[in-house]
Amino acid sequence: MPQAALLSRPKSRLIKHSTLPSKHSAAEIYWRDRPYQQLGTASEIAQISEGALYAAEKNGLLTFVRLAGRTLVETASLVAFLDRAEPWTPSERGAAGRAKRAEIARSALR
Template identity: 50%
Template sequence: MSANLSQNPTETSRIYWQERAFVPLLTAADILGLSRASVYALEAEDRLTFARLAGRTLVCVESLKALINAAEPWVASDRGKEARAARVAACASDEA
């Protein structure tokens, strides 16, 4: 028996998602922190692979891992700084 399973065979939920072949679409959305619609969009962009089994839409875990591993590091943008400068300029012109 896998080390991630308890001795009770009914407790199969203890299999980590990374060790499964597929996960339900909502589980994939939860793992990614995205909406269900965003997960469908990722599949439409060929960034995730879906499978149909017993009438359920499942996400291939290998494609989910690949997507996570391809994530770019977050870098702060200057958008907020530019927006604040525009508001300050607008307020200054209103006062003049």
């Protein structure tokens, strides 16, 4: 992919890759164009902990590979994992307790 096409994508989806030798400048690579992600990078992309990534792999939701002694996340499995995210809805957990406290507070004001 041409360098101009990589740089024209939204900056929020670019991740700096600065592990190149010092005589080279840092390259910006769109994360979805990489075949694998380091755990720290995958954690940052998904906004969950590395421990949660390991749990997702254990449950079959992510695919890990070993390469040169490093544990990496397959980008395709990370994208599929993110696509399975459910919309947030408020929980009813604690509603009964809040109602009871509100009732007690109202009766105390009378």
